Amino acid sequence: MRRSQNWLAHTVLILGALLFALPIWLAFCAATLDPAAIDRGELSLIPRLDHLGSFWDVLVHGGPGVPPVWRMLLVSFGMALAIAVGKIAISLLSAFAVVFFRFPLRRTAFWTIFVTLMLPVEVRIIPTYAVMGDLHMIDTFPGLAVPLIASATATLLFRQTFAAIPDELVEAARMDGAGPLRFLKDILIPVSAANLAALFVILFVYGWNQYLWPLVVATSPSLDTIVIGIVKMIGIDTSTEWNKVMATAVIALIPPVVVVLSMQRWFVRGLTEGEK
Amino acid sequence: MATLVIEKLRKSFGPIEVLHGIDLSLQSGEMLVIVGASGCGKSTLLRLVAGLEEPTSGRIVLDGRDITTLDPSARDIAMVFQNYALYPHMSVFDNMAYGLRIRGLPKPEIQRRVHEAAALLGLEALLARKPRQLSGGQRQRVAMGRAIVREPKLFLFDEPLSNLDAKLRVSMRAEIRRLQRRLGVTSLYVTHDQVEAMTLGDRLLVLHLGLPVQLATPMEVFDRPANTYVAGFIGTPAMNLLDATLTAGGTAARLEGGMLLPFADGRREGADGRKLTVGIRPEHVRLEPGGVPLAIDLVEPLGSETVLLGRMPDETMLSVKVHGVWTGGERTEIAIPPASLHVFDAQSGLRLDPLR
């Protein structure tokens, strides 16, 4: 009974894994084919190992109309990092204020933050663009990241985490003489470290995948993110060098995967472990 | 070593007043135990002294200094919490050292104090562990250690043993007493536990609905409860409280069933028929052939003792504690020794002392 259940579970899991891995494998193989072959629709499941050079080629030289991939990776990495770190810093502080301090209009402040959940960048893109214009941040690196930093989701998450911290722990710290910032640094952040790491991973991937806002706000090629780069490489009128597009796409996967893997232990703990 | 004086301390949460004016005075090195039913304001009193809540009015003076409005960290008070409130991410050493580091003590001094406290509490081998790697009793010790290393003027304990199993509670109780005596730190100790209340304190404060009802030594509270509330609250099983009236001349109480209970210690004031409540502890009721018949409804063996719950002829309930195992069957006969009688006014519930 148990054995057969395990067996079934494993089959489902393996099939699922294959299903998710297949497109990536296809992209990897396609990166090693002739550009013309893909145009003819000849996909192969066997990579041509003598053509692995296309990866190196895009990494160093880029493709038609885009800067070298290493540059775009750098821009994407910077943007994703700024968004993740910025979101965490801001929501950490706002959740800290909302949970641990009694100030006038506390509830109003909280609900205002909550309501912004309904206003993602896609909805407020025109006013946001106007504001960025007034701040002379169009086509600059801060312009890429700053509007994406405000985050109600992360604030709500931290609020939940903080609310689960026993009052007595807070009071013990007060009696030990820890002021608010000390409490934040010495107790709150270490105690919520697992949640913090999990959130960092999610937000990093979120930042990495941004498309619409970077497309709108940045025009100079030096600010092309990897996602924008891939789209740009798919020419509309010119013929597309699909092997380069695929190589870039595969390379673009690597940094988020590295982040997820390196934070995996923390990530899983943050998602599965309740407050003790 | 410090004295603690609390004057007319009141606390309201919104419109609801929880503490209605507490006056207290502790001598240097004294341990005062606060007992009372759940919700009577014990924790609130402690938190006011700690500075975790602000009093509505009143004054708190520690060692001659008015600390009523000071920040908790500036009061030189350490508190041991019921659920220990250890920092989960810090080692035992860091848990104890944290407050000292914030206060900017030099490293060698911190080392010395933590190791001394650890030695005192038998925690030396555990200094590198995290709280989650400790048993309940060990966590409790760390919480004590954290209070001790501060070398404060006042210890506050809020039901520190209530999360421990019965056996551990007994040994920790003795240990707290030993430590407190040895360190000589003035202490306030809140508890639900009868035995803790009786054994731990130099004096006992019984709180009832936010008012102090009796402040005396534990034995005094047990022997001469100030009112019917204290009488019923202290002692297990609870004291029997029976309705009665004063006889003419004030020399005896007459139970509802007509039974006369003469006062051994003197006359009580009042007219014939004054309504009284008389109290008799279950362990003071005597089995006496030829006495008042008692129909036994329930027998509760406690091991070395047995509690009998019975009815007197007039249907008044009476509990009786007897030694050993009960073999007496469903009926017995009892007597109430006059010397063990407690007399209260039925209306106010206050103790009625004999006239002199």
Ligand SMILES: Nc1ncnc2c1ncn2[C@@H]1O[C@H](COP(=O)(O)OP(=O)(O)OP(=O)(O)O)[C@@H](O)[C@H]1O
């Ligand atoms: N922050 C608060 N806001 C409103 N009411 C409160 C607050 N804290 C305590 N109270 C009320 O004050 C009363 C006394 O509470 P307190 O915690 O002091 O009781 P306690 O004697 O310690 O009870 P227990 O033995 O159950 O711990 C209770 O009725 C409680 O509901």
Ligand SMILES: [Mg+2]
């Ligand atoms: Mg309490």
